Amino acid sequence: MDKKTIIASSAYERTVHWFLAIPCLLLVLTGLILAFRSFEPMAIIFGGYKSVMIVHRVCGLIFTGALLLTIQLWYKDAGYLDGSDIEWLMKAGGYLWKADIPEPYKYNAGQKLFFLTVAIYGAIMVITGFLLFFKGSLNPIFMSWVTGFHALGVMIIGGFSMVHIYLGTIGTEGSLHVMTHGKVSEAWAKTHMPGYYKEKIEGKKD
Amino acid sequence: MATTYMMQKKEMVKLVDLSKCTGCRGCQVACKNWNQQPAAQTENVGSFQNPQDLQHNTWTLIRFHEGTDANGDMYWDFRKDGCFHCTDAACVRVCPSGALSYGEMGVVRLNQELCIGCQYCAIACPFDIPKYDKVTNKTYKCTLCEDRITNDMLPACVKACPTGCLSFGPKEDMIAAGEQRVIALKEMGYESASLYGKEYVDGTHVMYVLNKPEKEYAELTVKPKVPVAVKLWRGVAKPLGLLSIGAVVGASLLHYFINGPKAPKEEEGGE
Numbered sequence: 001m002d003k004k005t006i007i008a009s010s011a012y013e014r015t016v017h018w019f020l021a022i023p024c025l026l027l028v029l030t031g032l033i034l035a036f037r038s039f040e041p042m043a044i045i046f047g048g049y050k051s052v053m054i055v056h057r058v059c060g061l062i063f064t065g066a067l068l069l070t071i072q073l074w075y076k077d078a079g080y081l082d083g084s085d086i087e088w089l090m091k092a093g094g095y096l097w098k099a100d101i102p103e104p105y106k107y108n109a110g111q112k113l114f115f116l117t118v119a120i121y122g123a124i125m126v127i128t129g130f131l132l133f134f135k136g137s138l139n140p141i142f143m144s145w146v147t148g149f150h151a152l153g154v155m156i157i158g159g160f161s162m163v164h165i166y167l168g169t170i171g172t173e174g175s176l177h178v179m180t181h182g183k184v185s186e187a188w189a190k191t192h193m194p195g196y197y198k199e200k201i202e203g204k205k206d
Numbered sequence: 207m208a209t210t211y212m213m214q215k216k217e218m219v220k221l222v223d224l225s226k227c228t229g230c231r232g233c234q235v236a237c238k239n240w241n242q243q244p245a246a247q248t249e250n251v252g253s254f255q256n257p258q259d260l261q262h263n264t265w266t267l268i269r270f271h272e273g274t275d276a277n278g279d280m281y282w283d284f285r286k287d288g289c290f291h292c293t294d295a296a297c298v299r300v301c302p303s304g305a306l307s308y309g310e311m312g313v314v315r316l317n318q319e320l321c322i323g324c325q326y327c328a329i330a331c332p333f334d335i336p337k338y339d340k341v342t343n344k345t346y347k348c349t350l351c352e353d354r355i356t357n358d359m360l361p362a363c364v365k366a367c368p369t370g371c372l373s374f375g376p377k378e379d380m381i382a383a384g385e386q387r388v389i390a391l392k393e394m395g396y397e398s399a400s401l402y403g404k405e406y407v408d409g410t411h412v413m414y415v416l417n418k419p420e421k422e423y424a425e426l427t428v429k430p431k432v433p434v435a436v437k438l439w440r441g442v443a444k445p446l447g448l449l450s451i452g453a454v455v456g457a458s459l460l461h462y463f464i465n466g467p468k469a470p471k472e473e474e475g476g477e
Contacts, residue, residue, distance in 0.1 A: 034302050034324065036444055049303045049322040095461070095468070135325050136338050143329040144435035151443040159450035166458035172468040187470035 005183040006200055008193065016073055017179055020066035020118075023059035027125075028158045030056040035151055060129050067122045078107045078115035085109035095167075105195030110167075117160050125153045217312040219380035220350065220361060222286050223387055223415040224423075225396070226371040229254070229268055229284035236366030237266045240351065260287060262339035265348040266363055271424035285423050286363070286372070289314060289335045289348035290403060291411035296432040297327035297336060299440050305345075312377070312411035313350045321345055332407070332430040350411065380413065387415045406430045 009017075030052045033039040046052045071079075081089075084102035088109035091099035101108075107115070128150040135143050168175050174188040189197040238245065243263035248256050255270040266288035274280055291314045298306045298314060303322045309315030316327075316336070323343035327336045336345045351361035355374075359365070364372040373383065384401040391399035396417040403413035407430060420428045 032447070035439075037302055037304060040304070043303075053322060053324065095465075135329055140329050140331065140334055141433060141435075144433045144439070147326065147329060148435040148439040148443065151439045151447070154447035155443065155450045158447060159454050162451055162454040162458065166455075166462070170462055170467060171458065174470060185470060191468075191470040 004186045006186055006189045006197065007182055008178045008184045008189060008196075009182040011182070013073060014179055014182060016066060016069045019062060020070050023063040023066065024157070024161065026055060026059045027063060028154060028161070030059070031151075031154055035154070057133075060126075063122070064126045067119070067126060071119050074107075074115055075119070077105070078112045079119070081109060081112055081116075085112060089113070103194040106193045108192075110163075114160055114164050118157060121153055121156045124149060125157065128153075215310050215356070217377045218350075218355060218374060218411065219312065219377045220364060220412045221373045221375075221380040221384050221415065222412060223371050223373075223384075224283070224285055225387070225391055225399070225415060225417040226369045227268070227284040227286065228369055228371075229270060229282075230368065231268050232366040232368055233286060233363035233372060234264070234266055234268055236362040237348075238264070240354070240362035241265065241349075260335060260337050260347075262337045262342075262344075262346040264337075265289070265346065269424050283418070283423060285414075285426060287333075287335075287425070288412065289350070290333055290407075290430075291348075291350050292406075293408035293410070294432060295407070296330035296332060296436050299432065300326040300330045300436060302326065309352050310356055311350075311352075313352045313355075314411075315349070315352060316345065316347055318342070318344045318346065330433060330436045332427050332433060334425075334427075377409070377411075384413055384415050391415070391417050402426075407432060 029042070030046070033043050033046070033052050034049070034056060043049050043052050046055055084104075086109070087102050088104070091097075091101055093108060093110050094101045128146045131138065131143070131146050132150065135146075168179065172192065174184055175192070177184050177188075184192075186197070186201075189200070237243075241263075243265075246257060246261065246263070248258070251258065253270050253272075255268065257264055257267065260267050266286060269285045269287050271283040271285070272281065291312055293312070295306070295308070295314045297316075298308060301307075302324060303320050305317050305320035305322070306327055307315050307317070321344040323338065323345065325336075325338050325345060327345060328334075328338060336347045338345045351359070351363075354361060360374050364374045373380065375383075381401070381404055384404075388399045388401050398419045399415070399417045400420070401413060402416050402420060403410035416423065420426055
């Protein structure tokens with residue numbers, strides 16, 4: 001089974017992914033600490049609130065850059081939803097109950113939806129985040145809404161990320177390889193990236 | 207008189223009777239004096255108000271407001287601005303580091319040693335009171351002279367006031383005195399006189415006797431309340447954020463235990 005492998009991601013794609021993912025997780029964690037008093041014990045891990053603030057800001061800058069590269073990299077393959085994607089979503093991708101699901105090309109509708117969420121709400125987080133740098137000099141009422149929308153990101157991006165992490169690790173066998181060394185078994189590619197798999201195999205045969 | 211009340215650590219209120227303020231700024235100087243804050247160099251902008259706004263080292267300020275009313279008569283108002291020490295304080299709600307908390311006798315306390323300079327309090331405050339200092343990277347505001355009042359002394363501003371505009375005492379007494387004064391003002395012809403602060407943010411610990419409608423005072427928040435965005439942020443975003451992350455992690459694990467991982471088709475033995 002494991003003799004034949006297919007390249008599912010380039011080194012550049014994997015690098016961009018982790019430059020986005022690691023700051024994102026740190027941002028969620030430090031953001032929760034900064035937003036909510038009950039997370040105080042976790043602030044100690046970072047060495048106090050000042051360090052938490054610095055980590056949050058530095059990660060925010062890295063996240064901003066990585067988000068731009070992410071959008072540029074994946075919007076063609078994942079930045080839209082078509083009819084078959086809607087059907088996929090209606091059947092929850094066959095993950096929750098047995099269903100015949102439409103075959104995706106490289107990314108299924110769930111992955112596309114995750115990409116769109118991260119791209120759109122990530123941009124909102126970047127904009128509101130940069131506004132928060134200048135909170136002292138802007139209208140307080142406006143800023144309280146900015147902060148509110150920024151805080152909502154924890155739910156939207158944080159929550160969806162947990163699904164992504166589950167399905168990317170233990171939820172589907174072999175998926176983690178796509179983001180570690182990039183080589184997947186043919187069987188994996190056939191199951192999860194049918195369109196891409198056919199293209200590769202046919203390309204080889206020709 | 208007030209000594210025994212202070213010993214009991216009762217909820218106290220500073221009553222500011224604006225109908226008696228002459229704009230002498232004795233309170234402003236006394237505040238600086240007690241808190242050992244230097245005056246900043248300022249510019250003349252054509253008003254007696256000085257400085258132009260509360261500062262990290264100016265915790266109380268007389269706001270001067272002049273103009274002409276509907277009858278063409280000139281008016282000149284003075285309003286002592288500063289922290290209102292809310293019972294339901296938006297700043298305490300949003301402070302992540304615990305620097306802001308409820309102190310004794312109704313004080314909203316700001317401990318600079320815990321302050322991280324995030325300025326959430328400045329965003330949330332319905333009165334726009336906390337002021338940030340870049341040099342120390344901390345926020346400052348009126349303490350209601352917690353150091354004095356817990357030691358049987360009047361707040362410095364009240365001590366200095368020569369006209370009886372400022373008084374300090376137990377909450378019920380101050381409300382009663384304020385309401386009495388409002389009645390007296392109405393009898394004198396100030397029909398829109400009111401007591402400001404009793405009903406707002408569950409009761410402020412600094413209240414005004416106003417002799418004009420709220421909206422006619424410069425930069426005074428009309429019907430102040432904890433901003434809706436702050437309530438959403440603390441009351442909705444927090445529980446939902448944690449719930450969504452927790453629920454998704456829980457559901458994922460449950461999915462794993464019930465269905466197991468999704469294996470590639472051929473390994474399942476299919477096809």
